[in-house]
Amino acid sequence: MPINFFKHIANPDDDSVIKFTPSDDLKEFVEGYYVFNANYCDGRQLFFNDGYPVVAFMQTKNEKAKISIDGQIKWVGNTWVCGGILKNIYCESSIPFENFLIIRFYPMTFFKLFGIGDDYFEKAQVFDFSEIAGYGFEMFNEAYYSSFSIEKRIQVITSFLSEKIDCYSYPKVLIDILDYINRQGVLTVKDLLETYTVRLNYKWLERNFKKHLGISPKNYLLIRRFLNAYLDLHSFRSKDLLQIAINNGYYDDNHFIKDFRRFSGVPPKTYFQNIAASSRCCNCEDILPTVNGPVYTNSRRDY
Incomplete structure (x- = not known):
């Protein structure tokens, strides 16, 4: 999603964004729903991801976004996914970002929720949600854009995602590790291994990050470091x-x-x-x- 949105996500008192908490049955899957009220200028926007996959919804059903991926143009539809490590990816369309709705997922459960491999984002970082949404997407898409209030649209999303929940286990400590990384701000893998509240084994960390997040701990910390530096530079x-x-x-x-x-x-x-x-x-x-x-x-x- 546009990189400048992250400064609003990081600030819960920012009037430019409203966060909605997911229902209890989705709390292990969805970090939050975000509605952006900021009047961003239309046009070229650098896309980025902080390690938490997102699904973004255009304001109207017939909208599309023109995406430049390392100079190659790709069009995505009214609902699209963004995740993985994004390099030189821009939105070239004149999209009105006011009332832009984004679902921010926990990476540990995102892949299992949609039945995709943990290497999916290595092949594509921005693509139509229809590619992974599975059965019922057309009905969901119609119901979402037939609803005019944010609250009703979130109800439609909740119903659609709740039907996809299956039994899935993952090390719950991963959530705490991500929270720890977010709180610390600047960390290397060595710092994480040495300063986390319990001793971590590097091979365990590497294996579980790749299995449940689809990214190595080194690359996860790299994109977090760049994002923090970018936001400092911008602010x-x-x-x-x-x-x-x-x-x-x-x-x-x-x-x-x-x-x-x-x-x-x-x-x-x-x-x-x-x-x-x-x-x-x-x-x-x-x-x-x-x-x-x-x-x-x-x-x-x-x-």
Whole structure:
């Protein structure tokens, strides 16, 4: 989903997002339903995932999204999935993100809920929900878009997902480990093994992350680190790039720039210049960082 949505998810007091708690029978599967009220500008948006797969719903049934995946164009329908490690993926469509609804799933149970392999996101990171939704999707899709209130739409989602629940066991400690990672912010695999409340075996951690989350612990921590650094860069205009990089566990700013290129396709200065230029077309410059501020000026290299 658009990377800037994560700053609202992380802030429960943010007026730009409303979180709805799932029903009791879905609490092991769904982390939450999020409705975004922010008036984001239409146009190019960097897509990202923090390790929690999401299903996103367009506002109307006939909407589609134009997705650029490493320069290749792909269209997805009114309901689509986003997960795994996203690199240089952008939404190119003019989508009104106001009242945009997203279901955020726990990765441990997502794959079993939809009967897919834990390597599914290695093949595709953004795709139509119909590809994995299974039996009853057309009826579900019709019922969802025939409902006009958010509350009614969530009831339709709850009914559809509840029918898919089957007996599935996984190490419950994984939920606590993810919560611990989220609280700590900056961790390496070594840090996690040494500082978690109980001693963790690396082979156990590697095996269970790949089996239940579809991603290695190293890659999970990597995308969390980049996301935290990106949000710092977007939000704190007075910090310089080196300080942001170090605060988020990078050796130096060059390593952060390398990751930024990896996930967005361009260095941070170019990325935010492009966003600023686009924002002037929709008068929403106030949500963007200052491109010419001290965070982007450094004589040693071109960011």
